[in-house]
Amino acid sequence: MAVYQATTSAPVNIAVIKYWGKRDTKLILPTNSSLSVTLDQDHLRSTTTSRADPSFEKDRLWLNGEEEEIKEGGRLATCIKEMKGLRREFEEKNPSEPKLSSYFVHISSRNNFPTAAGLASSAAGFAALVSSLAALYKLPASASELSRIARQGSGSACRSLFGGYVAWEQGSKPDGSDSFAVEIAPQSHWPDMHALICVVSDDKKGTSSTSGMQRTVETSPLLQHRIKEVVPARMAAISKAILAKDFDTFAEITMQDSNQFHAVALDTYPPIFYMNDVSRAIVAVITEYNRIAKEKTGHLKAAYTYDAGPNAVIYTPKENVKEIIELIVKYFPQANTFSDPFGLFGAQGVGAGAVPEGFNTAVAKAFPAGSVKGLIHTKVGDGPRVLDASEALLGPDGLPKA
Numbered sequence: 001m002a003v004y005q006a007t008t009s010a011p012v013n014i015a016v017i018k019y020w021g022k023r024d025t026k027l028i029l030p031t032n033s034s035l036s037v038t039l040d041q042d043h044l045r046s047t048t049t050s051r052a053d054p055s056f057e058k059d060r061l062w063l064n065g066e067e068e069e070i071k072e073g074g075r076l077a078t079c080i081k082e083m084k085g086l087r088r089e090f091e092e093k094n095p096s097e098p099k100l101s102s103y104f105v106h107i108s109s110r111n112n113f114p115t116a117a118g119l120a121s122s123a124a125g126f127a128a129l130v131s132s133l134a135a136l137y138k139l140p141a142s143a144s145e146l147s148r149i150a151r152q153g154s155g156s157a158c159r160s161l162f163g164g165y166v167a168w169e170q171g172s173k174p175d176g177s178d179s180f181a182v183e184i185a186p187q188s189h190w191p192d193m194h195a196l197i198c199v200v201s202d203d204k205k206g207t208s209s210t211s212g213m214q215r216t217v218e219t220s221p222l223l224q225h226r227i228k229e230v231v232p233a234r235m236a237a238i239s240k241a242i243l244a245k246d247f248d249t250f251a252e253i254t255m256q257d258s259n260q261f262h263a264v265a266l267d268t269y270p271p272i273f274y275m276n277d278v279s280r281a282i283v284a285v286i287t288e289y290n291r292i293a294k295e296k297t298g299h300l301k302a303a304y305t306y307d308a309g310p311n312a313v314i315y316t317p318k319e320n321v322k323e324i325i326e327l328i329v330k331y332f333p334q335a336n337t338f339s340d341p342f343g344l345f346g347a348q349g350v351g352a353g354a355v356p357e358g359f360n361t362a363v364a365k366a367f368p369a370g371s372v373k374g375l376i377h378t379k380v381g382d383g384p385r386v387l388d389a390s391e392a393l394l395g396p397d398g399l400p401k402a
């Protein structure tokens with residue numbers, strides 16, 4: 001008996017122009033365009049195996065080994081239904097192909113990082129789901145077409161269908177057909193972009209992005225200004241900066257847009273707070289770091305950005321990463337060993353940290369060990385990957401492997 005199965009992995013993306021607000025909550029159509037950097041799957045990824053089989057009795061999905069309910073009309077069900085629809089069209093055009101669209105699917109997925117902790121697990125997760133079904137169904141669909149379906153799982157997921165630098169064009173059609181992701185530049189265009197994730201908390205967050213952003217749409221007058229007056233100009237300027245590899249402009253817009261996203265969260269009624277004291281101290285440290293860099297070299301060296309949680313993501317050219325880690329470690333001593341995937345520190349490890357010459361240490365207090373629970377060093381990466389059968393997450397019985 002033929003086994004119809006495919007395994008793919010997909011990356012996390014972290015936005016530099018934030019998506020926050022929907023004009024259609026069912027189709028997941030945003031109130032503004034957004035732009036992100038895709039991070040390397042060598043470090044952070046969702047891996048998903050999908051199988052179609054005539055013996056399966058219903059569609060089932062396991063996330064990190066636990067079965068998730070596929071609610072009728074819910075986001076998972078919508079993505080699976082849309083993908084089966086594309087397969088059906090493909091079968092109609094290619095009548096000799098097996099009728100996989102009529103079989104139920106079993107899907108097993110794993111994230112190699114905390115789920116629902118503000119590390120964009122839903123983005124990587126839905127991108128991996130859609131790309132594994134696309135591989136299973138052998139669809140000729142483009143990444144932008146698939147992004148339209150991933151969007152209906154979680155808005156930010158549409159951007160994880162591409163590597164590199166990715167825009168989600170908001171579109172204007174009521175049916176969402178023009179709301180999808182496009183590549184601004186591939187990873188290879190600007191491979192020197194590194195990212196340091198400061199994990200402040202990996203707990204499940206208090207206010208989900210989904211509910212938080214709708215409260216903002218309903219109550220924040222500042223959001224209306226952001227949508228009309230701010231984001232369109234920033235999208236154009238940051239796209240241009242990426243094409244020109246202009247880190248100064250990229251960094252300035254990234255930090256300003258993170259600030260404004262958290263300002264609209266505060267402008268929401270009742271207000272939403274995602275950043276905490278540790279997050280704000282990291283802003284102060286990076287701001288001072290940039291001040292002396294600008295004084296010495298005329299250029300910025302780092303850009304912070306925060307999603308719907310307290311974790312910082314710091315974008316920087318590779319040459320600065322060691323200095324930034326030393327700086328962070330100085331203020332936020334590490335309780336856990338830093339994995340150092342790029343081998344910056346050698347056998348002696350990160351040590352007690354250091355500040356660059358001229359740095360005003362009074363900008364923040366030193367925090368107790370463990371305030372920043374961990375540091376993840378990664379960089380810009382590629383789009384979804386089709387993996388070998390040996391990496392499958394479903395066993396011969398069609399159930400998740402232990």
Ligand SMILES: Nc1ncnc2c1ncn2[C@@H]1O[C@H](COP(=O)(O)OP(=O)(O)OP(=O)(O)O)[C@@H](O)[C@H]1O
Nearest residue numbers: 046109115116117118119120121122123125209308
């Ligand atoms: N690998 C996966 N496959 C399918 N669905 C997933 C996967 N990973 C996460 N999800 C879905 O995404 C949900 C978590 O999304 P949520 O937006 O709460 O957190 P997050 O994505 O980590 O944070 P944020 O989007 O704010 O960065 C999970 O409860 C699950 O429904």
Ligand SMILES: C[C@@](O)(CCOP(=O)(O)OP(=O)(O)O)CC(=O)O
Nearest residue numbers: 015018019154155156209210307308
């Ligand atoms: C702050 C953000 O990370 C918000 C992400 O929101 P989600 O994509 O998680 O929301 P839903 O579409 O409701 O699933 C900004 C961004 O990624 O652009």
